Every structure is written in structure tokens, then in C-alpha cells.
Amino acid sequence: MAKLRVGAIGVGGMGKAHLDSILVHKGVTVRAVCDVSTAALDAVQTPGVHKYTDWRELIAKEELDLVAVCLPHHLYPPVVIAALKAGLHVYKDKPFAKDLADARKMLAAAKKHQRRLFVGAQRKFSPSFLKALDILKSGKLGKIHFVRGAIHYYWTPVFEDAMRWRGQAKESGGIAIIDSGYHILDAVMAFCGTPRSVFASTGSLRAAAKGTYDIDDKAALVLDFPDGALGSMTISFATVPGEFRVVLHGQAGTLDITPAAMNLYQADKLVETITVDDAKVNTLAAQFAHCVKALRAGKPSLCDPDRALEVQKVIEAAYRSDAAGEVVRVR
Ligand SMILES: NC(=O)c1ccc[n+]([C@@H]2O[C@H](COP(=O)([O-])OP(=O)(O)OC[C@H]3O[C@@H](n4cnc5c(N)ncnc54)[C@H](O)[C@@H]3O)[C@@H](O)[C@H]2O)c1
Structure with missing residues (x-):
């Protein structure tokens, strides 16, 4: 089975923990990461990973299947919606959004573009x-x-x-x-x-x-x-x-x-x-593996x-x- 090609947007703070938990998945290859902080980008030491400071560029230039997005709450809608529109599946951290209106917009985009949108909350x-x-x-x-x-x-x-x-x-x-x-x-x-x-x-x-x-x-x-x-x-x-x-x-x-x-x-x-x-237990890794499995099988997920x-x-x-x-x- 071909490896799932992943990009990560927001790799400082909790995003780094997500990236590390994604990197341990054997069925995935991380192609690119993006952060506005050069310190966050420098902390990503994985060989061969392309680095971006503009998420629009990452989405436009990389051949990906899924983006993992971990950002301040108000920044989720533009990034998530653009990724879905570009045909990518999205795996994001909680909360869904800063408010219900933003959450509904992202859900509507996932339905419109028929891509999976996973909202993680790893304690599950x-x-x-x-x-x-x-x-x-x-x-x-x-x-x-x-x-x-x-x-x-x-x-x-x-x-x-x-x-x-x-x-x-x-x-x-x-x-x-x-x-x-x-x-x-x-x-x-x-x-x-x-x-x-x-x-x-x-x-x-x-x-x-x-x-x-x-x-x-x-x-x-x-x-x-x-x-x-x-x-x-x-x-x-x-x-x-x-x-x-x-x-x-x-x-x-x-x-x-x-x-x-x-x-x-x-x-x-x-x-x-x-x-x-x-x-x-590495609950973040378990969560990501669960979502990848659901994505590949076309089955519902806890996220x-x-x-x-x-x-x-x-x-x-x-x-x-x-x-x-x-x-x-x-x-
Ligand atoms: N699941 C958990 O237990 C848990 C714990 C902490 C945070 N979170 C969630 O993780 C998300 C991020 O929180 P955090 O604590 O990591 O925040 P943070 O501020 O520490 O990190 C956000 C990262 O996003 C980057 N960023 C900001 N604007 C950007 C942009 N336009 N393009 C690319 N990168 C950009 C920042 O440089 C930073 O590296 C939030 O949704 C938060 O609720 C979840």
C-alpha cells in the first residue's frame, strides 16, 4: 500500500508533539512542514522534509494526501478550508474552532469537497x-x-x-x-x-x-x-x-x-x-493511527x-x- 503523503502546518507548541507522533507511523511519509516561526522549523530535524513559512505555498507546491494542522484557534478556517478545497484530507487538533460559526464553515467545506476532516482530542x-x-x-x-x-x-x-x-x-x-x-x-x-x-x-x-x-x-x-x-x-x-x-x-x-x-x-x-x-501511552500516535485506518477503510472515526x-x-x-x-x- 502506498504511503500516505503528509504535510504539517503549525509545528511549534502542540504541533511538534503531533509531528513526532505522525513520524512514528510506518504507513506515512511526512513531505513538508510549515510554520511562521523559524525556530519551530529549525526544530524539525527529519531529513528530506521541505520547509515553508507560508501554508498557501505548502498546499500549492506539495503533492500530499493529508495535512495535519495545529494552529491558534482563529487561524483554522482559512487553512483547513483551503486544504480541503485543494483535495487534501485534514487532521486538526481540538477545539473544532474558536466558535460554532467557524466550525460549521469547515464542516461544510469537508462535505462540499468530499474530503475527510478529523478533529483530534487525544484523551479518547x-x-x-x-x-x-x-x-x-x-x-x-x-x-x-x-x-x-x-x-x-x-x-x-x-x-x-x-x-x-x-x-x-x-x-x-x-x-x-x-x-x-x-x-x-x-x-x-x-x-x-x-x-x-x-x-x-x-x-x-x-x-x-x-x-x-x-x-x-x-x-x-x-x-x-x-x-x-x-x-x-x-x-x-x-x-x-x-x-x-x-x-x-x-x-x-x-x-x-x-x-x-x-x-x-x-x-x-x-x-x-x-x-x-x-x-x-502515546495517545496522539494512537489517535493519528486510528484516523489513518478510518481514512483508508472509509469507515467512521472517533474524530x-x-x-x-x-x-x-x-x-x-x-x-x-x-x-x-x-x-x-x-x-
Ligand atoms: N490536544 C491537546 O492536549 C492540546 C494541548 C495544547 C494545545 N492544543 C491545541 O493545539 C493548537 C495549537 O496550540 P499551541 O499550544 O500549540 O499553540 P502555540 O501558539 O504554542 O503554537 C502554534 C504554532 O502555530 C504557528 N503559527 C502561527 N501562525 C501560523 C501561520 N499563519 N502559519 C503557520 N504556522 C503558524 C506558531 O508559530 C506556533 O509554532 C490549538 O488548537 C490548541 O487548542 C491541544
């Missing part, structure tokens, strides 16, 4: 998530009636001083809910589907104190799912201790999921502890844009709820 490829999905499908938890999610980080002052586009809502779309929160919403929605409505409240204590950016650094959400399940979620990059946790409460059991261990309760008893080690659009709808509704101070329907 962690052992804990995959095992939890198996347990949910096995029926051990019964019908889920309550779900709790938490994603908490403590971003360092050094990181905050270099927030650039991330700190400006016009460019990033926000932080707590759309950036970090994307992962927890994506996981919870894979378990419970799209909520009907959301109530959200955000805060920006540390951000406001610094006065340099206008984004949310913490958020609390209440979610109502169509089948009667209720959800709550807390998201923050301004609190310790760090946490990534989803707790699924079903009528037959409860599953408490963390990246290191999962506890299964039935009635009020702990019946099993399953040790997992998400940190040991399909319709799924990502649902997450983006909830994010949009959450920010509207925060602004209005009321419950907002997800549509």
Missing part, C-alpha cells in the same frame, strides 16, 4: 477512556443518571506571561471551557451524548488580576441530558491539585475514572479497582467532525449561558 485514546467505554457498553453500570467531570490544571506564571493569542477571546474563543474543557466535555459526551441544555458560569480571577487577557480561567457547568441524566463539570487552570476525572453514576453501578485507576462500585460497595496508566460539532455546540451554549446568566438550549 487513553486506556482509561477505552476501558470505561467497554464497561459502559457491558451494561454493568445500567442506565446513567448522573455524570460528574473535572479537569483542573495549575498553569504556571511563565505560561501565562506567554499566553499571546490564547489570552484574547477574539482569537482563542476562551480558555477554560473551549480549551481545557473541550477534553472533559468530549469524554463525557462520548459516554452520555449531547446535553439538551447547559447552565454555565465562568470566572477569571487570576486572569483579571494580571490584566493582560480577557478569557475565563475557571468554569462550572450543569448539563441536562435528553434521557434524564444530569451532569456537572468543573474546569480550571487556576487551581491545585491537578485533576482529570469522570464519574459515571448508573442505576446498576458507578465508575470513577482517573488516568491512573478506575473504581467500579455496585450498590454501595467497591467491587473492582482497575489499574490503568494513561501517561504511558469525525459531526461529533466535534456537537461538542462545539455545547461550548457555544455554555458561553452564551454564562453571558446571559440563564440556562441555554444546545442547538
Whole structure:
């Protein structure tokens, strides 16, 4: 089988981690990379890879099958749409976009040009998530009636001083809910589907104190799912201790999921502890391999844009709820 010819646009920051995870795939050849930062380009040491500072040139000059795109949120639509229009498949990082309108534009372009558009959120490829999905499908938890999610980080002052586009809502779309929160919403929605409505409240204590950016650094959400399940979620990059946790409460059991261990309760008893080690798995490489397989087989993937659009709808509704101070329907 011919190797998939790949170009990467945005190879600094998270883009470098993506590039490294793509380079380990045996069925792929990376032909070209692009970044406006020469330091980011210099850090790419793979022999024979063409380097560009203008993504338009990369798309026009290279013979590719797919581009991996990892950029500041507001820059996604022009790059993704141009690539799709040029007949390339696109693999991009979360969030889908800085807002729902941009997400819809990219999805429409993928449909119009009949190319695959993958929106990654690599925690879906962690052992804990995959095992939890198996347990949910096995029926051990019964019908889920309550779900709790938490994603908490403590971003360092050094990181905050270099927030650039991330700190400006016009460019990033926000932080707590759309950036970090994307992962927890994506996981919870894979378990419970799209909520009907959301109530959200955000805060920006540390951000406001610094006065340099206008984004949310913490958020609390209440979610109502169509089948009667209720959800709550807390998201923050301004609190310790760090946490990534989803707790699924079903009528037959409860599953408490963390990246290191999962506890299964039935009635009020702990019946099993399953040790997992998400940190040991290269989830980015697993995600990319999953998408390549889906592309080659013409099968659906966990990174399909319709799924990502649902997450983006909830994010949009959450920010509207925060602004209005009321419950907002997800549509
Ligand atoms: N999946 C995750 O866990 C995770 C973690 C961090 C970031 N991200 C996502 O990755 C994306 C990028 O975030 P980041 O933290 O890497 O940002 P970043 O600012 O650190 O890196 C962005 C890169 O894009 C380059 N760039 C900017 N404009 C460009 C242009 N016009 N053409 C080519 N290159 C350009 C920059 O020079 C830089 O190298 C975002 O979507 C973010 O949400 C995902």
C-alpha cells in the first residue's frame, strides 16, 4: 500500500508533539512542514522534509494526501478550508474552532469537497477512556443518571506571561471551557451524548488580576441530558491539585475514572479497582493511527467532525449561558 503523503502546518507548541507522533507511523511519509516561526522549523530535524513559512505555498507546491494542522484557534478556517478545497484530507487538533460559526464553515467545506476532516482530542485514546467505554457498553453500570467531570490544571506564571493569542477571546474563543474543557466535555459526551441544555458560569480571577487577557480561567457547568441524566463539570487552570476525572453514576453501578485507576462500585460497595496508566501511552500516535485506518477503510472515526460539532455546540451554549446568566438550549 502506498504511503500516505503528509504535510504539517503549525509545528511549534502542540504541533511538534503531533509531528513526532505522525513520524512514528510506518504507513506515512511526512513531505513538508510549515510554520511562521523559524525556530519551530529549525526544530524539525527529519531529513528530506521541505520547509515553508507560508501554508498557501505548502498546499500549492506539495503533492500530499493529508495535512495535519495545529494552529491558534482563529487561524483554522482559512487553512483547513483551503486544504480541503485543494483535495487534501485534514487532521486538526481540538477545539473544532474558536466558535460554532467557524466550525460549521469547515464542516461544510469537508462535505462540499468530499474530503475527510478529523478533529483530534487525544484523551479518547487513553486506556482509561477505552476501558470505561467497554464497561459502559457491558451494561454493568445500567442506565446513567448522573455524570460528574473535572479537569483542573495549575498553569504556571511563565505560561501565562506567554499566553499571546490564547489570552484574547477574539482569537482563542476562551480558555477554560473551549480549551481545557473541550477534553472533559468530549469524554463525557462520548459516554452520555449531547446535553439538551447547559447552565454555565465562568470566572477569571487570576486572569483579571494580571490584566493582560480577557478569557475565563475557571468554569462550572450543569448539563441536562435528553434521557434524564444530569451532569456537572468543573474546569480550571487556576487551581491545585491537578485533576482529570469522570464519574459515571448508573442505576446498576458507578465508575470513577482517573488516568491512573478506575473504581467500579455496585450498590454501595467497591467491587473492582482497575489499574490503568494513561501517561504511558502515546495517545496522539494512537489517535493519528486510528484516523489513518478510518481514512483508508472509509469507515467512521472517533474524530469525525459531526461529533466535534456537537461538542462545539455545547461550548457555544455554555458561553452564551454564562453571558446571559440563564440556562441555554444546545442547538
Ligand atoms: N490536544 C491537546 O492536549 C492540546 C494541548 C495544547 C494545545 N492544543 C491545541 O493545539 C493548537 C495549537 O496550540 P499551541 O499550544 O500549540 O499553540 P502555540 O501558539 O504554542 O503554537 C502554534 C504554532 O502555530 C504557528 N503559527 C502561527 N501562525 C501560523 C501561520 N499563519 N502559519 C503557520 N504556522 C503558524 C506558531 O508559530 C506556533 O509554532 C490549538 O488548537 C490548541 O487548542 C491541544
